[in-house]
Amino acid sequence: MDLQAQNIHHHYGPTEVLRDITLDAPSGKIVCIVGPSGCGKSTLLRLLGGLEQPTQGQVLQVGAPPPGCLNPLTYIFQDFALLPWRTVHGNVALVLEDHRLSVSDRESIIADVLARTKLSEFADALPKQLSGGMKQRVAIARALAVNPAVMLMDEPLSALDSQTRELLMDDLISLWTRQPFTAVYVTHNLAEAVRLGHKIVVLSRRPGQIREVVDIDIPLAERSYGDATLERQQQHLWGLMRAEAAAADAELIHA
Ligand SMILES: Nc1ncnc2c1ncn2[C@@H]1O[C@H](COP(=O)(O)OP(=O)(O)OP(=O)(O)O)[C@@H](O)[C@H]1O
Secondary structure (H helix, E strand, C coil): EEEEEEEEEEECEEEEEEEEEEEEECCCCCEECCCCCCCCCHHHHHHHHHCCCCCCCEEEEEEECCCCCCCCEEECCCCCCCCCCCCCCHHHHHCCCCCCHHHHHHHHHHHHHHHCCHHHHCCCHHHCCCCCHHHHHHHHHHHHHHHEEEEEEEEECCCCCCCHHHHHHHHHHHHHHHHCCEEEECCCCHHHHHHCCCCCECCCCEECCCEEECCCCCHHHHHCCHHHHHHHHHHHHHHCCCCCCHHHHHHHHHH
């Protein structure tokens, strides 16, 4: 299933947040959305996920969700959003509780996603016993459990220290390489965008408009740290964003 935004405009009261956004998140690809603070990235993600309706324009789900999909769209947030009183297993099980699944089907889904996120040994642990990176892997496992058509990821690595972030990026790449998933991935981190994005959508400062869409053809598994082509892409993105980011920063200071 592809997710398409067509000519989206969005206002909060008198504030224009997004202007004429048209973009396509094709099946099996990761689309990164980058842009300066406050340009409307998270708003766009909420509109794509149907949590809010755009003031103008539409979001379309084109094609059928994958077989066994229990929920076409699912979110992964920066703060993990785990229930602290539930174990790793219990947190993943939560999203399956509203679905009519036999116990054995439910348990096999949970075992599969915990194995894919390297958490099998930690099924009985509580969130407080886990590192930040592991907590985010639980959130990823929980999202994968419903076999979504599209994962909507809002700065999923930004609460983590830089080493954990690198490790989790590697995890996401190997997860995608073994079984490609579709994602829209909001980040303000350009290094993350060039490591993970098949397509990078650059937004201007508010009202967010698409400044450029950059395609990166290098397979995810071949995007090594320090790769010269990726460095160049990152420089190019920073070139596009630099003035916008500075202007957005000044606006926030004077707001
Ligand atoms: N529910 C809301 N009601 C009113 N204004 C909102 C609401 N949500 C967001 N905004 C405003 O819309 C603008 C865009 O916010 P949004 O969080 O989408 O930007 P962002 O690009 O994700 O920001 P950041 O990079 O800082 O996380 C901001 O000016 C914000 O204050």
